[in-house]
Amino acid sequence: MHLGVNLINFGPAATPANLRRWVEVTEGLGYHSLLTSDHVAVTPDVASRYPAPFYEPLTTLGWLAAATSRLRIGATVMILPYRNPLETARAFANLDQLSGGRVIFGAGIGWAEREFAALGVDHHRRGRMTDEYLEAILRLWSDDTVSFDGTFVRFDDVDTRPRPLQQPHPPVWIGGSSEAALRRVVRFGDGWHPIRLGPGWLRAEGIARLDAAAQAAGVARPAVCPRIGLHLSATPFDDDARLMGAGTLDQIRADLAELFDLGCEHVLLDSSYAGVEGTLEPADAWRALETIAADAYDLAAGHPR
Numbered sequence: 001m002h003l004g005v006n007l008i009n010f011g012p013a014a015t016p017a018n019l020r021r022w023v024e025v026t027e028g029l030g031y032h033s034l035l036t037s038d039h040v041a042v043t044p045d046v047a048s049r050y051p052a053p054f055y056e057p058l059t060t061l062g063w064l065a066a067a068t069s070r071l072r073i074g075a076t077v078m079i080l081p082y083r084n085p086l087e088t089a090r091a092f093a094n095l096d097q098l099s100g101g102r103v104i105f106g107a108g109i110g111w112a113e114r115e116f117a118a119l120g121v122d123h124h125r126r127g128r129m130t131d132e133y134l135e136a137i138l139r140l141w142s143d144d145t146v147s148f149d150g151t152f153v154r155f156d157d158v159d160t161r162p163r164p165l166q167q168p169h170p171p172v173w174i175g176g177s178s179e180a181a182l183r184r185v186v187r188f189g190d191g192w193h194p195i196r197l198g199p200g201w202l203r204a205e206g207i208a209r210l211d212a213a214a215q216a217a218g219v220a221r222p223a224v225c226p227r228i229g230l231h232l233s234a235t236p237f238d239d240d241a242r243l244m245g246a247g248t249l250d251q252i253r254a255d256l257a258e259l260f261d262l263g264c265e266h267v268l269l270d271s272s273y274a275g276v277e278g279t280l281e282p283a284d285a286w287r288a289l290e291t292i293a294a295d296a297y298d299l300a301a302g303h304p305r
Helices: 016-029 057-067 085-098 113-119 123-140 179-188 201-217 249-261 282-296
Strands: 002-007 033-036 072-075 103-108 145-149 154-159 172-175 191-193 227-229 266-270
Touching: 002 016, 016 033, 016 057, 016 282, 033 057, 033 103, 033 266, 057 072, 057 085, 085 103, 085 123, 103 123, 113 123, 123 145, 123 172, 123 179, 172 179, 179 191, 179 201, 201 249, 249 282
Parallel strands: 002 033, 002 266, 033 072, 072 103, 103 172, 172 191, 227 266
Antiparallel strands: 145 154
16 A cells, blocks of 8 residues: 655645655655645635645646656646646646656546636536546547547547556546545546545445445446545544544554555545644644654555554
Protein backbone atom coordinates (compact mmCIF):
# COMPACT_ATOMS: atom_id res chain seq x y z
CA MET A 1 0.00 0.00 0.00
CA HIS A 2 1.58 3.27 -1.14
CA LEU A 3 1.25 6.38 1.04
CA GLY A 4 1.05 9.80 -0.54
CA VAL A 5 0.54 13.36 0.62
CA ASN A 6 -1.96 16.07 -0.25
CA LEU A 7 -0.02 19.24 -1.08
CA ILE A 8 -1.67 22.18 0.71
CA ASN A 9 -1.73 24.60 -2.21
CA PHE A 10 -4.06 27.07 -0.48
CA GLY A 11 -4.32 29.20 2.62
CA PRO A 12 -2.11 31.83 4.27
CA ALA A 13 0.92 29.52 4.38
CA ALA A 14 0.75 28.70 0.65
CA THR A 15 3.92 30.45 -0.48
CA PRO A 16 6.50 29.43 -3.06
CA ALA A 17 8.96 28.68 -0.27
CA ASN A 18 6.48 26.48 1.60
CA LEU A 19 5.39 24.68 -1.56
CA ARG A 20 9.05 23.86 -2.15
CA ARG A 21 9.34 22.63 1.44
CA TRP A 22 6.32 20.33 0.95
CA VAL A 23 8.22 18.72 -1.93
CA GLU A 24 11.42 18.37 0.08
CA VAL A 25 9.67 16.84 3.10
CA THR A 26 7.45 14.47 1.12
CA GLU A 27 10.19 13.24 -1.17
CA GLY A 28 12.85 13.15 1.54
CA LEU A 29 10.77 10.98 3.87
CA GLY A 30 10.06 8.45 1.11
CA TYR A 31 6.37 9.04 0.44
CA HIS A 32 5.09 7.83 -2.90
CA SER A 33 3.10 10.78 -4.25
CA LEU A 34 2.27 14.46 -3.87
CA LEU A 35 -1.13 15.45 -5.20
CA THR A 36 -2.87 18.81 -5.22
CA SER A 37 -6.39 20.26 -5.18
CA ASP A 38 -8.38 22.07 -7.87
CA HIS A 39 -10.32 25.31 -7.74
CA VAL A 40 -10.42 28.13 -10.25
CA ALA A 41 -12.55 30.85 -8.62
CA VAL A 42 -12.20 31.25 -4.84
CA THR A 43 -15.80 32.25 -4.21
CA PRO A 44 -17.05 32.46 -0.60
CA ASP A 45 -18.21 28.84 -0.55
CA VAL A 46 -14.77 27.70 -1.74
CA ALA A 47 -12.96 30.02 0.68
CA SER A 48 -14.82 28.48 3.64
CA ARG A 49 -12.84 25.26 3.03
CA TYR A 50 -9.94 26.37 0.83
CA PRO A 51 -8.92 29.92 1.81
CA ALA A 52 -6.90 32.13 -0.50
CA PRO A 53 -4.30 32.33 -1.83
CA PHE A 54 -4.99 29.29 -4.00
CA TYR A 55 -2.35 27.99 -6.40
CA GLU A 56 -4.32 26.43 -9.26
CA PRO A 57 -3.31 22.88 -10.12
CA LEU A 58 -2.22 22.89 -13.77
CA THR A 59 0.58 25.41 -13.30
CA THR A 60 1.44 23.93 -9.90
CA LEU A 61 1.71 20.43 -11.37
CA GLY A 62 3.88 21.73 -14.19
CA TRP A 63 6.23 23.10 -11.56
CA LEU A 64 6.04 19.84 -9.58
CA ALA A 65 7.03 17.83 -12.64
CA ALA A 66 10.40 19.58 -12.56
CA ALA A 67 10.66 20.10 -8.78
CA THR A 68 10.43 16.36 -8.04
CA SER A 69 12.48 13.50 -9.38
CA ARG A 70 10.71 10.47 -7.89
CA LEU A 71 7.27 11.42 -6.55
CA ARG A 72 4.12 10.65 -8.48
CA ILE A 73 2.20 13.88 -8.99
CA GLY A 74 -1.42 14.58 -9.79
CA ALA A 75 -4.80 15.92 -8.74
CA THR A 76 -7.13 15.10 -5.90
CA VAL A 77 -9.24 15.89 -7.85
CA MET A 78 -9.64 17.88 -11.08
CA ILE A 79 -13.17 19.30 -11.27
CA LEU A 80 -13.90 18.27 -14.82
CA PRO A 81 -16.82 20.59 -15.70
CA TYR A 82 -14.62 23.65 -15.12
CA ARG A 83 -12.50 23.14 -18.25
CA ASN A 84 -12.96 22.01 -21.81
CA PRO A 85 -11.84 18.35 -21.92
CA LEU A 86 -9.48 19.19 -24.79
CA GLU A 87 -7.52 21.43 -22.40
CA THR A 88 -7.57 18.90 -19.55
CA ALA A 89 -6.51 15.98 -21.74
CA ARG A 90 -3.70 17.98 -23.35
CA ALA A 91 -2.43 19.33 -20.03
CA PHE A 92 -2.22 15.92 -18.36
CA ALA A 93 -0.72 14.24 -21.40
CA ASN A 94 1.98 16.93 -21.42
CA LEU A 95 2.51 16.57 -17.65
CA ASP A 96 2.89 12.82 -18.02
CA GLN A 97 5.52 13.27 -20.72
CA LEU A 98 7.40 16.01 -18.84
CA SER A 99 7.41 14.05 -15.57
CA GLY A 100 8.58 10.81 -17.15
CA GLY A 101 5.25 9.04 -16.63
CA ARG A 102 4.57 9.98 -13.00
CA VAL A 103 1.06 11.46 -13.30
CA ILE A 104 -2.11 10.35 -11.47
CA PHE A 105 -5.32 11.84 -12.88
CA GLY A 106 -7.97 12.36 -10.21
CA ALA A 107 -11.39 13.47 -11.42
CA GLY A 108 -14.62 14.63 -9.79
CA ILE A 109 -17.78 16.63 -10.37
CA GLY A 110 -17.25 19.49 -7.89
CA TRP A 111 -19.61 20.95 -5.31
CA ALA A 112 -19.23 24.76 -4.95
CA GLU A 113 -22.35 26.30 -6.51
CA ARG A 114 -21.03 29.88 -6.47
CA GLU A 115 -17.81 28.80 -8.19
CA PHE A 116 -19.84 27.08 -10.92
CA ALA A 117 -21.84 30.30 -11.33
CA ALA A 118 -18.67 32.42 -11.53
CA LEU A 119 -17.38 30.15 -14.31
CA GLY A 120 -20.70 30.11 -16.19
CA VAL A 121 -21.12 26.34 -15.78
CA ASP A 122 -24.45 24.70 -14.93
CA HIS A 123 -24.06 23.18 -11.45
CA HIS A 124 -27.10 20.95 -11.96
CA ARG A 125 -25.63 19.25 -15.05
CA ARG A 126 -22.17 18.67 -13.62
CA GLY A 127 -22.56 14.89 -13.28
CA ARG A 128 -23.56 14.38 -16.91
CA MET A 129 -20.84 16.78 -18.03
CA THR A 130 -18.23 14.88 -16.04
CA ASP A 131 -19.22 11.54 -17.58
CA GLU A 132 -19.05 12.94 -21.09
CA TYR A 133 -15.77 14.76 -20.45
CA LEU A 134 -14.20 11.58 -19.05
CA GLU A 135 -15.25 9.69 -22.17
CA ALA A 136 -13.72 12.41 -24.35
CA ILE A 137 -10.47 12.59 -22.35
CA LEU A 138 -9.94 8.82 -22.49
CA ARG A 139 -10.46 8.86 -26.24
CA LEU A 140 -8.06 11.79 -26.63
CA TRP A 141 -5.44 9.76 -24.78
CA SER A 142 -6.00 6.68 -26.95
CA ASP A 143 -5.59 7.89 -30.55
CA ASP A 144 -3.44 10.38 -32.44
CA THR A 145 -6.46 11.99 -34.14
CA VAL A 146 -9.87 12.14 -32.46
CA SER A 147 -13.36 13.42 -33.28
CA PHE A 148 -16.12 13.57 -30.70
CA ASP A 149 -19.82 14.43 -30.90
CA GLY A 150 -21.44 14.81 -27.50
CA THR A 151 -24.06 16.92 -25.75
CA PHE A 152 -21.58 19.26 -24.07
CA VAL A 153 -18.52 19.08 -26.31
CA ARG A 154 -17.95 18.49 -30.03
CA PHE A 155 -14.78 18.55 -32.09
CA ASP A 156 -13.43 17.06 -35.32
CA ASP A 157 -10.02 15.72 -36.33
CA VAL A 158 -8.03 16.97 -33.34
CA ASP A 159 -4.37 15.92 -33.30
CA THR A 160 -3.73 14.80 -29.73
CA ARG A 161 0.05 14.41 -29.70
CA PRO A 162 1.97 14.13 -27.49
CA ARG A 163 -0.19 11.48 -25.91
CA PRO A 164 0.57 10.36 -22.35
CA LEU A 165 3.75 8.41 -21.73
CA GLN A 166 1.93 5.88 -19.54
CA GLN A 167 -0.04 3.36 -21.54
CA PRO A 168 -2.90 3.06 -22.07
CA HIS A 169 -3.09 6.27 -20.01
CA PRO A 170 -2.26 7.66 -16.54
CA PRO A 171 -4.16 6.05 -13.65
CA VAL A 172 -7.63 7.58 -13.39
CA TRP A 173 -8.97 7.99 -9.85
CA ILE A 174 -12.64 8.93 -9.57
CA GLY A 175 -13.87 10.77 -6.48
CA GLY A 176 -17.24 10.62 -4.76
CA SER A 177 -19.31 8.10 -2.82
CA SER A 178 -22.82 8.51 -4.26
CA GLU A 179 -24.37 5.77 -6.37
CA ALA A 180 -23.78 7.89 -9.47
CA ALA A 181 -20.13 8.36 -8.48
CA LEU A 182 -19.64 4.61 -8.01
CA ARG A 183 -21.14 3.94 -11.45
CA ARG A 184 -18.68 6.51 -12.79
CA VAL A 185 -15.80 4.77 -11.01
CA VAL A 186 -16.48 1.36 -12.54
CA ARG A 187 -17.17 2.84 -15.97
CA PHE A 188 -14.13 5.09 -16.27
CA GLY A 189 -11.80 4.60 -13.34
CA ASP A 190 -8.71 2.63 -12.46
CA GLY A 191 -9.22 3.61 -8.83
CA TRP A 192 -11.89 4.84 -6.43
CA HIS A 193 -10.83 7.93 -4.47
CA PRO A 194 -13.27 8.48 -1.58
CA ILE A 195 -12.47 11.15 1.02
CA ARG A 196 -13.34 11.99 4.65
CA LEU A 197 -13.91 8.42 5.83
CA GLY A 198 -15.14 7.43 9.25
CA PRO A 199 -13.41 4.46 10.92
CA GLY A 200 -14.86 1.20 9.66
CA TRP A 201 -16.96 2.74 6.89
CA LEU A 202 -15.03 1.17 4.04
CA ARG A 203 -15.20 -2.27 5.63
CA ALA A 204 -18.85 -2.02 6.65
CA GLU A 205 -20.30 -0.27 3.61
CA GLY A 206 -18.01 1.39 1.09
CA ILE A 207 -16.26 -1.57 -0.51
CA ALA A 208 -19.48 -3.60 -0.64
CA ARG A 209 -21.15 -0.79 -2.56
CA LEU A 210 -18.21 -0.59 -4.95
CA ASP A 211 -18.32 -4.37 -5.45
CA ALA A 212 -22.04 -4.15 -6.24
CA ALA A 213 -21.48 -1.39 -8.80
CA ALA A 214 -18.68 -3.36 -10.46
CA GLN A 215 -20.78 -6.53 -10.55
CA ALA A 216 -23.72 -4.64 -12.09
CA ALA A 217 -21.40 -3.25 -14.77
CA GLY A 218 -19.76 -6.64 -15.37
CA VAL A 219 -16.24 -5.36 -14.68
CA ALA A 220 -13.52 -6.05 -12.13
CA ARG A 221 -13.51 -3.88 -9.04
CA PRO A 222 -11.19 -0.87 -9.44
CA ALA A 223 -8.45 -0.20 -6.91
CA VAL A 224 -9.40 1.56 -3.68
CA CYS A 225 -7.29 4.70 -3.16
CA PRO A 226 -8.80 6.84 -0.38
CA ARG A 227 -7.81 10.25 0.92
CA ILE A 228 -7.84 10.40 4.71
CA GLY A 229 -6.97 13.09 7.22
CA LEU A 230 -3.73 13.57 9.07
CA HIS A 231 -4.36 15.17 12.46
CA LEU A 232 -1.97 13.81 15.06
CA SER A 233 -3.07 14.37 18.65
CA ALA A 234 -1.57 13.58 22.05
CA THR A 235 -5.00 12.51 23.34
CA PRO A 236 -7.41 10.01 21.75
CA PHE A 237 -10.32 11.14 19.63
CA ASP A 238 -13.77 9.59 20.01
CA ASP A 239 -14.08 6.90 17.34
CA ASP A 240 -17.77 7.69 16.88
CA ALA A 241 -16.98 11.26 15.87
CA ARG A 242 -13.51 11.25 14.32
CA LEU A 243 -12.39 10.73 10.74
CA MET A 244 -9.76 8.19 9.76
CA GLY A 245 -6.29 9.65 10.17
CA ALA A 246 -7.21 11.77 13.19
CA GLY A 247 -6.19 11.00 16.76
CA THR A 248 -3.22 9.51 18.53
CA LEU A 249 -0.43 7.70 16.78
CA ASP A 250 -1.99 4.40 17.89
CA GLN A 251 -5.35 5.38 16.35
CA ILE A 252 -3.71 6.44 13.08
CA ARG A 253 -1.58 3.30 13.03
CA ALA A 254 -4.77 1.23 13.44
CA ASP A 255 -6.43 3.16 10.60
CA LEU A 256 -3.52 2.47 8.26
CA ALA A 257 -3.52 -1.19 9.27
CA GLU A 258 -7.23 -1.46 8.46
CA LEU A 259 -6.75 0.14 5.05
CA PHE A 260 -3.85 -2.20 4.37
CA ASP A 261 -5.94 -5.23 5.39
CA LEU A 262 -8.73 -4.05 3.06
CA GLY A 263 -6.32 -4.11 0.14
CA CYS A 264 -6.15 -0.36 -0.52
CA GLU A 265 -3.45 0.28 -3.11
CA HIS A 266 -2.77 3.92 -2.33
CA VAL A 267 -3.72 6.17 0.60
CA LEU A 268 -3.36 9.94 0.51
CA LEU A 269 -2.75 11.81 3.80
CA ASP A 270 -4.37 15.25 4.03
CA SER A 271 -3.37 17.57 6.87
CA SER A 272 -6.00 20.18 5.91
CA TYR A 273 -8.57 17.99 7.69
CA ALA A 274 -7.12 19.36 10.93
CA GLY A 275 -9.05 22.56 10.22
CA VAL A 276 -7.77 26.05 9.54
CA GLU A 277 -4.60 25.35 11.54
CA GLY A 278 -3.70 22.83 8.86
CA THR A 279 -3.39 25.73 6.42
CA LEU A 280 -1.72 28.14 8.85
CA GLU A 281 1.21 26.15 10.20
CA PRO A 282 2.60 23.59 7.75
CA ALA A 283 5.48 22.71 10.09
CA ASP A 284 2.98 20.80 12.24
CA ALA A 285 1.93 18.76 9.21
CA TRP A 286 5.55 18.09 8.26
CA ARG A 287 6.29 16.83 11.78
CA ALA A 288 3.24 14.56 11.61
CA LEU A 289 4.40 13.15 8.26
CA GLU A 290 7.81 12.47 9.79
CA THR A 291 6.18 10.69 12.75
CA ILE A 292 4.09 8.48 10.48
CA ALA A 293 7.15 7.60 8.41
CA ALA A 294 9.25 6.86 11.49
CA ASP A 295 6.78 5.16 13.82
CA ALA A 296 3.63 4.01 12.01
CA TYR A 297 4.36 2.95 8.45
CA ASP A 298 7.24 1.36 6.59
CA LEU A 299 7.19 3.43 3.42
CA ALA A 300 9.77 1.30 1.64
CA ALA A 301 8.03 -2.00 2.41
CA GLY A 302 4.52 -0.59 1.92
CA HIS A 303 2.90 -1.84 5.14
CA PRO A 304 2.17 -0.67 8.70
CA ARG A 305 4.89 -1.09 11.30
